[in-house]
Amino acid sequence: SQTIHQWPATLVQPVGSPLSLECTVEGTSNPNLYWYRQAAGRGLQLLFYSVGIGQISSEVPQNLSASRPQDRQFILSSKKLLLSDSGFYLCAWSVIRFRTSGNNEQFFGPGTRLTVL
Amino acid sequence: AQSVTQLGSHVSVSEGALVLLRCNYSSSVPPYLFWYVQYPNQGLQLLLKYTTGATLVKGINGFEAEFKKSETSFHLTKPSAHMSDAAEYFCAVSGGGGSNYKLTFGKGTLLTVNP
Numbered sequence: 430s431q432t433i434h435q436w437p438a439t440l441v442q443p444v445g446s447p448l449s450l451e452c453t454v455e456g457t458s459n460p461n462l463y464w465y466r467q468a469a470g471r472g473l474q475l476l477f478y479s480v481g482i483g484q485i486s487s488e489v490p491q492n493l494s495a496s497r498p499q500d501r502q503f504i505l506s507s508k509k510l511l512l513s514d515s516g517f518y519l520c521a522w523s524v525i526r527f528r529t530s531g532n533n534e535q536f537f538g539p540g541t542r543l544t545v546l
Numbered sequence: 547a548q549s550v551t552q553l554g555s556h557v558s559v560s561e562g563a564l565v566l567l568r569c570n571y572s573s574s575v576p577p578y579l580f581w582y583v584q585y586p587n588q589g590l591q592l593l594l595k596y597t598t599g600a601t602l603v604k605g606i607n608g609f610e611a612e613f614k615k616s617e618t619s620f621h622l623t624k625p626s627a628h629m630s631d632a633a634e635y636f637c638a639v640s641g642g643g644g645s646n647y648k649l650t651f652g653k654g655t656l657l658t659v660n661p
Contacts, residue, residue, distance in 0.1 A: 472651060534640075535649055
């Protein structure tokens with residue numbers, strides 16, 4: 430069966446410090462990978478998605494970047510954190526294969542709570 | 547472009563009462579529809595999904611939803627609320643075209659269950 434891991438589970442960082450959040454998926458090959466953020470009272474915001482190694486699509490301009498160094502590894506980074514980067518970060522995966530297929534069921538990780546002080 | 551509207555950001559029911567969470571969508575292609583549940587400080591868990599076929603979909607924990615194309619709705623119901631149902635619920639839609647790799651989420655509905 431497939432599993433998805435995120436770490437760390439919680440993180441408290443000072444403003445201006447770097448960030449690295451990691452997500453790994455087990456039990457599937459060539460998944461699509463996603464990073465979302467939930468800020469308080471603001472729903473789910475898609476930050477990045479990737480359909481293959483080295484392929485990153487950015488949804489919103491911001492202080493963050495993403496990388497996919499391996500097939501089942503997705504990393505969210507920042508060089509200098511802002512207060513507004515605080516939130517709950519969720520990684521997800523899906524296996525949608527063809528552009529004409531719309532069944533994009535996504536499976537979510539447990540999340541990382543980031544507090545920037 | 548696709549969009550999802552969840553009516554009511556906060557719904558409060560008594561234990562044992564009917565749960566009804568509303569979701570309306572817009573999509574230019576046949577939609578795939580999903581309901582997810584999120585408990586505090588946890589990831590999202592799939593409750594149920596509509597792909598094709600039967601329009602009444604049954605999910606986990608006694609929830610069900612009915613796809614009504616004419617009303618562009620996919621409301622979530624449960625006949626009798628339990629305290630453990632207290633959580634945030636998200637409706638989502640996906641489909642073909644340029645947004646094929648994405649899910650479009652509603653803003654969520656927080657369900658409170660009162661004893």
